[in-house]
Amino acid sequence: MAVLKILKYPDARLHKVAAPVREVDDRVRQLVRDMAETMYVAPGIGLAATQVDVHERIIVIDISETKDALQVFINPELVDSAGEPRVYEEGCLSVPGIYEEVERPESVTVRALDADGRPFTVQAEGLLAVCLQHEMDHLEGRVFVQYLSRLKQSRIRSKLLKAERQAA
Ligand code: GNR
Ligand code: NI
Numbered sequence: 001m002a003v004l005k006i007l008k009y010p011d012a013r014l015h016k017v018a019a020p021v022r023e024v025d026d027r028v029r030q031l032v033r034d035m036a037e038t039m040y041v042a043p044g045i046g047l048a049a050t051q052v053d054v055h056e057r058i059i060v061i062d063i064s065e066t067k068d069a070l071q072v073f074i075n076p077e078l079v080d081s082a083g084e085p086r087v088y089e090e091g092c093l094s095v096p097g098i099y100e101e102v103e104r105p106e107s108v109t110v111r112a113l114d115a116d117g118r119p120f121t122v123q124a125e126g127l128l129a130v131c132l133q134h135e136m137d138h139l140e141g142r143v144f145v146q147y148l149s150r151l152k153q154s155r156i157r158s159k160l161l162k163a164e165r166q167a168a
Helices: 026-041 126-139 150-167
Strands: 046-048 058-061 071-090 100-113 119-125
Touching: 026 046, 026 058, 026 071, 046 126, 058 126, 071 126, 100 126, 119 126
Parallel strands: none
Antiparallel strands: 046 058, 058 071, 071 100, 100 119
């Protein structure tokens, strides 16, 4: 197992569109294990492969309090979204220290492959729905700050670049 490095906004690699996984093999399962470890150590409730500079359609999520309920989504597809738009204060491991309200549909139906390559479908609401949409955005090269005003985006960009300079 390995803890992988998480890309930080603004980094152009966060805006790459991820490619479908062609086969769920041992290489993919190893990557899933490393992504899970990286998410738990961070700690976060989700992680998309894009954030560790791997541009393949893989997501790990664990929204449990006890951190023992890993959910793996390979090649996730949005089948349906429904309900009133809901606002949730989101954060992102690639945008450390920034928490902002984002509006998204309250429920989504997602079809994906599990770590054994078997297809499954979930209908998610609440935090899982928020997290799935946040992670699927990463696979499309979208970071949640892109839903904010340009002024907020530019402030966040400056703040993180300054933090990065001070860390160096
Ligand atoms: O750990 C995370 N918390 C979180 C909180 C509200 C909405 C979305 C998230 S996902 C985030 C981890 C992350 O950056 N995933 O891409
Ligand atoms: Ni994120």
